[in-house]
Amino acid sequence: MTEQNYEDYWKLTLEYTDYHDKKFLTTLQMLVDKIDTLNKNGNYEYKSADYKQLQKEILSKVPKTASNINDQLASTRKAINQCIKLGFVNPYLSSYHVNTKDYLEAKSSKRRETYFSKIVYSNSKFNSSTTNTHNWSQINFLLKTLEEVGKLHKKEIIALMLVDIEKYEGGYISEKEILKYTTIAEKIGFIERKYNQVDYLFNLLRKLDDVVFVNDELYFKQDAVIIFGEDLHKETKKRDSYLHRIYKNLLKEETEDKLKITQCMLEKLSYPSLVASHIKPFIDSDGNEAYDPNNGLLLSRNMDILFDQGYISFNDDGTIIYSPQLNQDVAKHLDNYKLDSIFINENRIQYFDYHRNNVFRRSA
Numbered sequence: 001m002t003e004q005n006y007e008d009y010w011k012l013t014l015e016y017t018d019y020h021d022k023k024f025l026t027t028l029q030m031l032v033d034k035i036d037t038l039n040k041n042g043n044y045e046y047k048s049a050d051y052k053q054l055q056k057e058i059l060s061k062v063p064k065t066a067s068n069i070n071d072q073l074a075s076t077r078k079a080i081n082q083c084i085k086l087g088f089v090n091p092y093l094s095s096y097h098v099n100t101k102d103y104l105e106a107k108s109s110k111r112r113e114t115y116f117s118k119i120v121y122s123n124s125k126f127n128s129s130t131t132n133t134h135n136w137s138q139i140n141f142l143l144k145t146l147e148e149v150g151k152l153h154k155k156e157i158i159a160l161m162l163v164d165i166e167k168y169e170g171g172y173i174s175e176k177e178i179l180k181y182t183t184i185a186e187k188i189g190f191i192e193r194k195y196n197q198v199d200y201l202f203n204l205l206r207k208l209d210d211v212v213f214v215n216d217e218l219y220f221k222q223d224a225v226i227i228f229g230e231d232l233h234k235e236t237k238k239r240d241s242y243l244h245r246i247y248k249n250l251l252k253e254e255t256e257d258k259l260k261i262t263q264c265m266l267e268k269l270s271y272p273s274l275v276a277s278h279i280k281p282f283i284d285s286d287g288n289e290a291y292d293p294n295n296g297l298l299l300s301r302n303m304d305i306l307f308d309q310g311y312i313s314f315n316d317d318g319t320i321i322y323s324p325q326l327n328q329d330v331a332k333h334l335d336n337y338k339l340d341s342i343f344i345n346e347n348r349i350q351y352f353d354y355h356r357n358n359v360f361r362r363s364a
Helices: 023-039 048-063 067-083 100-105 107-122 138-149 153-162 175-187 195-206 221-228 240-258 301-308 330-333 346-358
Strands: 210-216 217-220 273-280 295-300 312-314 320-322
Touching: 023 048, 023 067, 023 100, 100 107, 100 346, 107 138, 138 153, 138 175, 138 217, 138 330, 153 175, 153 195, 153 217, 195 210, 210 221, 217 221, 221 301, 240 273, 273 301, 295 301, 295 346, 312 346, 320 330
Parallel strands: none
Antiparallel strands: 210 217, 273 295, 312 320
16 A cells, blocks of 8 residues: 555644534634624735734633633634634635624524534635635535445544545545545554544534434434434444445446446436435344345435335336325326336335335325
8 A cells, every 4th residue: 555644634623612602602703703894895915913913802702721821822723713614714814604694693503503514514624724725625525425325434434534635526435435544544543643633523523414423323314314213312223334335236236237327226317326225124124134135226315215214115016106295296206207127026026015014104
C-alpha cells in the first residue's frame, strides 16, 4: 500500500458540543451582528483589526475559564472558527448562511435542529477557518456515501475522515473504497491519535435530522425503521455486513444478466443508488432467508420505501397491489409499472405471499 499523509483531510475541532447552549448562541449572534455592521455597504474587505476587536467583544459576553488572556482569546478564536466550520458563517466574515438568522430566531429546539441540519449539510467545511476558505463539504460527502451504501459502521465513518474528497467527483465513495480506508485507519492507528476529532464528528452526526445510530451503525432513520421497526432502542437483530454485500451483489448481477444493465427491477431506471429490498423483512427472516437473493428486489429508494412499508405489494404475476393508505396520485403514477416476469420465480412467489399477508397494509 502506497504511503500517504492522511493527517490533512477531515479536521474538526470544536469549542462547544451543545448547539442550543447560551454560549454558542450568543457567540453566533454576535458574529451575525458584527457581519451586518461590517457589510452594511456591501463592499467589506477583511481586516485583522476588526477580527481582534470581535474576539474581545465576544470574550466580554462569553467569558472563558482559562487563567491568562492569551488562552482566553485562543478559546474565543476556536468558538468563532466553529461557527465557520459548521457553515453558519463564511470565512473572512464575508457573510453568513441564508438560514443562520432563522436558526437563531427559532421558537423551538426541534425547529432549530432542522435548520442546523440544513446549514451543516449545505455549507459546513471542517477545514475552513476565519482566514482559510476550503471547498470540502465533509458532511455532504458522508451522507451521500450513506445514501449509496445504506449504512455506515462507526469504524467506516472514522475511515471516511481520511478521504481526500477532491478525488471523488461523484461526491461519495463505494463500499470497496470504504473497506480500503478502514484498513488504512486501523494500520496507522488513526482512531487513537484523533480521538477528540472523532468524538466531535459523532456528536455532530447525532444532532442531524433523520439519521440515527443503531448498534454502532449509522442509518437514515427511515431506513432504520424499515429494518428494525419503530423502536430503534430495543434489542435488534444484527445484520452481517459481508453477507449483505453479497446479497446485494447477487441482485445487481441478476439485473445485469437479464437487463444488460444495473437498474431498478420495477421502474427499469439506472439510478446511481439502488436498494437491496427484502420481500420478507430481514427482522423476520431466518439465517438462510435473510441473504437469499430470491427474498429481495433491487429497487430505487422511493420504490423500496413504498414496498418495505407495505404501501404496495405484488401479485404472483408481478402486477402491483395498492394499499388503501397510498395516495391516489402515487397509485396512478405506478399504474405504468409492473414487475417483469423475468424476475419472478417460485421462491420469490412464496416470499410475495408472506409480504401480502404480513407486511402489506390492507386496511385504510
